[in-house]
Amino acid sequence: MIKKDIILDGLNCASCAAKIENKVNTMKEIKSASFSFATKVLSIEYEDSLGFEAILDKIKKIVNTLEPDVIVKTKNYYEELGRHNHPIKDECCSGHDHSHGHSHGEGSHSLLNKKNVRIALGALLFLGGVILKQNQYIQLPLYIFSYFLIGGDVLLRAARNIMRGQVFDENFLMAIATIGAFAIKEYPEGVAVMLFYQIGELFQDIAVERSRKSIKSLLNIRPDYANLKTEEGLVVTKPELIKVGNTIVVKPGERVPLDGIILEGESMVETSALTGESVPRRVKAGDTILSGFVNTNGLLNIEVKKEFGESTVSRILDLVQNASNKKAPTENFITKFARFYTPLVVIGAALVAIIPPIVTGEAFADWLYRALIFLVISCPCALVISIPLGFFGGIGGASKSGILVKGGNYLEALNGVDTVVFDKTGTLTQGVFKVREINVAEGFTRSEVLRLAAMAEIHSNHPIAKSIIEEYNGEVDEGLINSYEEISGHGIKANIEGKEVLAGNIKLLHREGVAASQLDSSGTIVYISIDKKFAGSITISDIIKEDSAKAIKALKKQGIKKLIMLTGDLDNVAKQVSEELRLDEYYSELLPEDKVNVLERIKETKSEKGKLVFVGDGINDAPVLAMADIGVAMGGLGSDAAIEAADVVLMTDEPSKLSEAISIARKTKKIVLQNIILALGVKGIVLILGAFGVATMWEAVFADVGVALLAVLNSMRVLKTK
Structure with missing residues (x-):
């Protein structure tokens, strides 16, 4: 399965975006398609055997049919997010002048573009018509001219979309509502509604773009260039062109462009963009350094270990991009709801215009006016815009705090957490083991036991093994190791210098027929056997993280019902950690498969x-x-x-980040719910008031673009994660 990203530049209409996404999903070549309104990226998945160009042509036709002024282009997503000062030329696939209102462009970022100047002139003519209300021969032409100046593009798009079979869009509804106002001789109101609709759309577009920029600024960790060290000197080049093994130089104030090992130099690096940590780290020769870090003072020579596409900063940006494609249940519900909302309100408008005059005999014009109010507020843009922005803003804000959430679905799911299960080593404890005690049996020496244990553990990456090797602190001749076997959940069996050496837990010795008694200790005990004889034991201790107690306390304060620990350690070690952290339950001496079984039982409860x-x-x-x-x-x-394995990644070793992630999720959900209540509440109230003749089209315009603007501004609050 191949995944591709396509940018729909200038697409600021959320309901239009939903139509495009739905249409692309109906293509037989497409397995899935998801559009992120926050980034303008349409992500598609399709079979390897199908050519991308043919699929792209079909998508271009769909976009051209639904929104012809949107520019379709393929582009590296990381450039879209992060490259502001060093742009790379895009590969444009189709496009027209940016002149699509709602606004699909036409320089919507500039207040002095043609469209806004036209609206301003129309507003002046409208004002002249209001002032000259005593002279109908002048007033009416002023209203007509101002109406076409202000809303001519809306009328044109409505007519064009009708010809394409796209009837129920906002352009058509606004056109019908304002033409209807003219039909019943409410000329000032017809012009005013179109004017304030256009002004509202302008401010809404500005708010959407500001929200997008705010989200992108949180993710602006992409390095723009790299200083490649060559025989001729330093060459400034794109990070994508650097190869593994090349040497790059990072000067003070520059962002590290690629992952690597420091060859020369010492400096303090700012890591907050990746980890959320405010305190800089000191790095020196031999240390690993990651792309996205900012070098603050020293000069660093770095050997590149990963190409840019595999670097930390690329993976993070890719993760955040993909996160917008995994939509939360609330997003999916609103998308489905929006499909039915507009047709239902339009049907309601038709019923209001036709049935009451027939039943009551009242003037048709009065009920037509009330029906027009329905049409003005029949677009669900406030919901369809603000909710995706809210979730994407929550994901972006979380990433700024060093918390990577793989999708809006996981961000929303964090609201319902009632049970948290922790692994022990490296999660609640530091995972930095130190040898505390070495006991030897009769007939063996301390140096012999430690040397053979270190040789047995030489191929293991487990922290306990590393602590034994570190304690030995001597040269290990691997040629003396004749055979080596790692027994899952038990330990190591090796033949060293012709001797059978066992290093592991008591289960390993019993399994191999070695007589040994279990010792009592608060640390982890590695039992050593040489030629089927118990040779001694090495006691190793791990230290609880300072942050763990804070994390447990915060999670309990948030209402988490059960906090449980799983570990492969001995019961006495697990019990000590559990009691110190005040956990609700713990399970010890678990093999990897045991953890799966225990988790299944916990899920059932x-x-x-x-x-x-x-x-x-x-x-x-x-x-x-x-x-x-x-x-x-x-x-x-x-x-x-x-x-790869997780749904959420905490980019530091702090368990308290989980509590922070839950807080961000709850804040995001709260803001999303506020927007749903605001949009549906105001629209519902105005619909009812309009049906009873209390609300006018002025209130209807506010219920449409005004509420959408407020909802977008409210969504931006989620970017403040603290």
Whole structure:
């Protein structure tokens, strides 16, 4: 399956965007299509065997039919998000003059474009008509001229769309409503409604673009250039052209363009754009450094370890882009609701215009006026614009705090969390193990036990193994290791210098027929056997993170019902950590498959609507991360496996980020609900008042564009995550 991104530049009409998305989804070549209103990106998935050019041509025809003034182009998404000062030429596939109102362009960012000047002249003529109300021979022509100056583009688009079979759009509805006002001789109101509709659309477009820019500024971590070190000196080039193994130079004040290892130099780097951490880090030669960091003072020579497409900053931007395609249930509901809302209100308008005059014998003009009010507020733009912006803003704000959420569906799901299950090592504890004690059995020496244990663990990446190797602190001749076997959930079995060495838990020794008794300790114990004889034990301790207690306290304050820990450690170690952090439950001595079984049982006990979160390292815990309602990877910065396995990635080692993620999710949901209530509430009230002859078309215009503007402005509040 191939995924491609297509930019629909100038598409600011949310209901129009929904039509395009629905139409593209009906294409037999397309498996799925999703349009992000916040980024203007249409993401499509299709089979490998199908050519992209043929699919693109069909999409161009759909866009050209529905919105001919929208520019369709393919472009690297990272450039769209982050490249402001060094633009790369786009590959435009189709397009016309940016002159599509609602506004699909025509320099909507400039107040002095042709459209706005035309509206201003129309407003002056309208004002002249109001002043000269005593002279009908002058007044009426002024109203007519001002009407066409202000709303001529709306009428033109309405006529053009009718010819394409697109009847129930906002242009048609506004045209019918204002022409209807002229028909019943409400000339000033017809012009005024069109004028304030156009002004409202202008401010709405400005607010939408400002919201988009605010979201993009949160993600403006893409480096614009790289200083490539060559024999001739430094060459400034695009990060995409740098190869693995090249050396780049990052000067003070510059953003690190690619992931790599520092060869020379020492500096403080600002990591807040990726992790949300306000305190700079000190880096030196030999340290790993990630793209997106900002070098603050020293000069750094860096060997590139990943090409730009695989770098941390690319993965983060790609993740946030994809997040807008995984829509929240609320978004999907509003999209479906919008399809029925407009036709129902139009049908209601027709009934209001026809039935009451027939039944009561009242003047047809009065009820037609009331019906026109229905038409003015029959567009659901306030909902269709503000809700996607709200969710995308929440995702963008979370990423600024070092929390990557893979979709609006997961952001919304965080609102319903009632059970959180933590892995222990590296999540609640530092995962930095130190050898605390070495005990040896009779007939063996401390140095012998430690040396053979270190040799047995030399191929393991487990923190416990690394602590033993670090404690040994000597040269390990791997040629002396004749065989090596890692037994999942038990430990290591190796043949070293002709001796059978076992290093693992008590289960490993018992499994291999070695007589040994379980020891009592608050640390993790590695039992050592040499040639089927118990040789001794190494006690290793892990330290609870300072942030863990804060995280547990915050989650309980947020109303999380159960906080549970799973670990492969011994019961006494797990019990100590659980009691210190005041967790509700813990499960110890679990093999990887045991964690899956335990999580299944926990899921069965939680409430039906409640969501279960599993927090792990994203590498060893992939099965349980996938099984949980929401999988959260801890310390995922720079980890491909963490980003791949989890639904949410906390880019620092702070468990309290989960509580912050829940807070952001709740704030986002609150703002989204406010917009739904605001839009439907105001529109519903004005519909009722209009039906009873209380509301006028002025209130109807406010219920349409005014409410949409307020909803967009309200959505921007979600960008403030603190």
